[in-house]
Structures are given as structure tokens and as C-alpha cells.
Amino acid sequence: MSTLLRSEKEQAGLSACVTGGSRGLGLLIADQLAARGCAVTLAARDREELEQARTKLLRRHPRAVVDIMACDVRDQDEVRSLMRGTYERRGGLDVVIANAGVIQVAPVESIGAEEFQSAMDTMFKGTLHAALEALPYLRESPHGGRLGIISSVGGLLGVPHLLPYACAKAAAGVLAEGLHAETAADGVSVTAVYPGLMRTGSHLHAQFGGDRTAEYTWFSALAGAPIVSMNAQRAAARITRAVLRRRVRLVLTPMARAADIVHGVAPGLTTRVSSLAARALPNGTGGREPLAEGKDTAPTSHPVAARVRAWGSAMNDKVTRSYNQRHG
Numbered sequence: 001m002s003t004l005l006r007s008e009k010e011q012a013g014l015s016a017c018v019t020g021g022s023r024g025l026g027l028l029i030a031d032q033l034a035a036r037g038c039a040v041t042l043a044a045r046d047r048e049e050l051e052q053a054r055t056k057l058l059r060r061h062p063r064a065v066v067d068i069m070a071c072d073v074r075d076q077d078e079v080r081s082l083m084r085g086t087y088e089r090r091g092g093l094d095v096v097i098a099n100a101g102v103i104q105v106a107p108v109e110s111i112g113a114e115e116f117q118s119a120m121d122t123m124f125k126g127t128l129h130a131a132l133e134a135l136p137y138l139r140e141s142p143h144g145g146r147l148g149i150i151s152s153v154g155g156l157l158g159v160p161h162l163l164p165y166a167c168a169k170a171a172a173g174v175l176a177e178g179l180h181a182e183t184a185a186d187g188v189s190v191t192a193v194y195p196g197l198m199r200t201g202s203h204l205h206a207q208f209g210g211d212r213t214a215e216y217t218w219f220s221a222l223a224g225a226p227i228v229s230m231n232a233q234r235a236a237a238r239i240t241r242a243v244l245r246r247r248v249r250l251v252l253t254p255m256a257r258a259a260d261i262v263h264g265v266a267p268g269l270t271t272r273v274s275s276l277a278a279r280a281l282p283n284g285t286g287g288r289e290p291l292a293e294g295k296d297t298a299p300t301s302h303p304v305a306a307r308v309r310a311w312g313s314a315m316n317d318k319v320t321r322s323y324n325q326r327h328g
Contacts, residue, residue: 011244012037014143015090017083019073019130020100022049023325024200025150028236029097030066031057036240038095039065041086045072065090073100073126076133083133093137097148097243098130098172103202104164104291105219106209109284111164115209115291119164124171131179131190138188145188148243149176153196153256157263157270160278161215180248189246193239194260196253197222197229201325207291214282216297228255232323 016033020026021042030040034057042057044050050068057066067089071082087093101123104115127149138145154162155169176192183190203220223229230253242250251257263270 014038014094015041015086015092016095016097017041017043017086017093017134018097018099019043019071019079019082019126021097022046022053023205024202024323025195025198025232025236025239026097026099027053027056027323028200028232029099029240031060032236032240033095034061034064034066036244039067039090041067041069041082041090043069043071043073043082044100045070073098073129074121076129079126079129080133083130083137087137092141093134093145094141094143095146095148095243096130096134096138097150097239098127099148099150100126100130101150101169102165103162103206104209105161105206105215106291107161107281107284108163109286110210110288111291112288116164116167119168120171123165123168124175127172128175131175135179135183135188139183139186141187144246145186146243146246147176147179147183147188147190148193148239149173149179149190150193150195150239151176153194153251153253153259156194156251156256156260157267158274160274161281177249189243189248191243191247192249193242194249194251194256195230195235195239196251196256196259197225198232198235198252199224199229200232201323204293204295204325206294208294208297209289209291210284211282212292212297213300216294217300218281220294229253 016038018026018030021030022044030042033040042050042053047070050070054066054068057064069082069085071078073079083093102119104119131147134147138147149172151173152169154166155173159166173192173194176190180190203223206219208215235252238252239250251260
């Protein structure tokens with residue numbers, strides 16, 4: 001039997017938990033784990049979305065074991081209950097994917113410290129809570145525990161109009177790489193994942209500030225553009241393989257890998273390029289207003305911008321229901 005087949009056989013029956021698992025990338029990773037025979041626990045804040053996600057997974061994998069648990073990763077006590085509950089229900093915990101996140105798109109003049117705090121609470125502290133509460137159980141895993149931490153290309157370099165997101169993802173990436181070094185002796189692997197743009201339908205739940213319509217237009221067009229963004233199912237498959245095979249680091253999409261290399265070699269150059277890109281992005285409105293999700297943002301009335309957005313986001317818009325981003 002080949003090494004790959006042995007690996008697939010060993011994966012069947014593993015107990016896995018995915019935070020942010022009710023939609024988008026988290027749901028697709030859970031789908032990959034269920035396809036490999038893992039018992040999957042989905043965690044997210046919205047119970048209704050979790051029920052819908054479980055229904056989708058069981059429709060695709062009728063024999064799969066799928067549990068759901070409402071959990072706010074910002075609350076360490078809730079995360080502790082999540083990990084303990086998964087361990088007790090399944091007789092162990094072998095794989096944890098810390099994926100929960102929030103995307104805020106706005107110029108820095110249109111946001112304040114609250115938006116940075118919100119991003120850090122969800123994507124750094126939420127990831128930290130998942131890691132700290134999972135590690136005792138992962139150390140007990142007879143298969144060797146695996147922890148995957150989803151950062152972003154935004155965590156590799158500062159991205160204009162995505163600064164709260166980039167700061168939180170950078171912290172999550174550093175946490176992943178540091179934990180890998182500290183837990184290796186315990187038989188636990190930690191994989192730092194840095195995806196680029198993916199067609200997950202996340203533009204509907206991203207939060208927009210400043211000139212919301214203009215910000216939504218550029219972000220949704222770029223996030224779904226065929227050459228710039230990546231098929232989310234393929235991304236989820238690669239992430240799942242990397243975590244299960246104990247890879248240290250995974251950077252997805254050619255543009256993200258190129259940005260990672262260039263920024264490491266010539267950080268001044270990438271910063272200057274980012275400055276030029278920022279000039280092409282929408283201006284702020286001169287004030288601060290509450291952020292609004294993409295699904296609640298008025299579409300652009302500019303005919304050229306509308307056509308560009310429709311072209312760039314066409315494939316992204318198509319997957320919104322499949323990936324549980326849009327209901328009804």
C-alpha cells in the first residue's frame with residue numbers, strides 16, 4: 001500500500017474541530033475533512049448558520065459524522081467548552097483548524113481603534129483561545145495532534161484599506177510559527193496558512209466603511225477576479241492536506257507567494273508599491289460611520305464600475321449559496 005493510501009486510511013476516524021466553520025473557507029475545509037472520514041465539529045456564533053452548514057455537509061457526505069456547537073471565539077470560556085465538548089463526544093481531539101475571522105475594508109481615516117480591537121479580538125485572540133484550549137487535547141492524540149492557523153497574505157505585508165485585518169492576521173501568523181517551534185517536542189504540528197484572495201463569497205459578509213459603495217465595488221471585483229483569486233475548493237483541499245501532512249507553512253496563490261518573496265527581499269519596494277495602490281483606492285468621506293456588510297451595501301450606479309464589478313465578481317457571486325454565504 002502506498003504512503004498516500006496509508007495516510008488516507010489513518011485520517012479516517014480522526015476527530016476534527018473547525019472554528020468559523022459555518023460558511024466560506026471554514027465550511028469548505030470541514031467538507032474536505034468529512035470526505036476523508038474525519039468526525040467534524042463545526043463552530044461559529046450563529047446557530048442557524050451552523051444547522052444549514054451541517055445539512056449541506058450531510059447532503060454531500062451522508063455517512064459523515066458532523067457535530068455543531070455555537071461558540072464565540074472571542075470568549076475563552078466558550079472556546080474551552082468547545083474543545084472539551086469535542087474531546088468528550090468523540091473520545092479525543094486530533095485536528096483543530098482556527099479559521100474564524102472578520103474582514104473590514106475601509107481607509108484608516110474612516111475607522112478607529114475600535115475596528116482594530118475588533119479584528120484582534122476575533123482573529124488573534126480568537127485564534128489564541130483556540131490554540132491554548134486545544135493543545136492539551138492535541139498532545140494526548142495517539143495520532144499526533146495537528147493545529148492549522150489561518151492567517152492571510154495580508155498578514156505578510158501591510159495592505160491598504162485592510163489594516164485591521166492585516167494586523168490581526170500578522171499576529172496570528174507569528175503565533176502559528178512560534179507555536180510550531182514550541183510544540184514539536186510534544187508530537188503536535190502547527191501549520192501556518194497564508195491564503196491569497198479566494199472565491200469564497202466572503203464579500204457579502206465583509207464590513208465596509210468610508211465610501212462603502214466604492215469600497216465594496218473594488219473589493220468584490222478583486223476578490224473574485226479569475227486571474228487574481230483562487231478557486232476556494234482547491235484552496236481548502238490544499239490547506240487540509242498541508243495540515244494533515246504536518247507542513248510548517250503554506251502560502252497560497254501565485255500572487256501571494258510572489259508578494260511574500262519580494263517583501264522578504266525588498267520590503268521597501270513592496271511598501272512603495274502599496275503606497276501607489278492606495279492612491280488608486282477610494283478616498284475617505286471625511287467622517288466615521290458604522291461599518292456595513294457587503295450584502296447591505298448599495299451597489300454602484302456608475303455604469304463602468306458596475307460592469308467591472310460584475311465581471312470580476314461573477315464567479316464569486318455564484319458560490320455564495322453553496323458556501324452558505326447567502327440564504328434563501
